Amino acid sequence: MRKIEISYYQGKTFLDMAKKFFSNPEVQADCKRWIEDGRCDALMKEIEKSEKEKHHEQAHSA
Known part of the structure; x- marks a missing residue:
């Protein structure tokens, strides 16, 4: 894991x-x-899977 100095940003x-x-x-x-x-x-597949699950949960809770 890379550490970044936040104050610079x-x-x-x-x-x-x-x-x-x-x-x-x-x-x-x-x-x-x-x-x-x-x-x-x-990683992209994991992100897509997570997004699909999130949308699926939102559709059921609406």
Whole structure:
């Protein structure tokens, strides 16, 4: 887990934060490794599954 100094980001846009975060060579290496071993796809599937479950629960509670 990467730690980020929050005070630097006060008043910055989310895009500024993302650019700074992904400009870190360690983060770039992690992303490249995740793509190569398929973890990005697995993460996206988990997110989609979670979203579907959330929508399903909301439909039943309405």
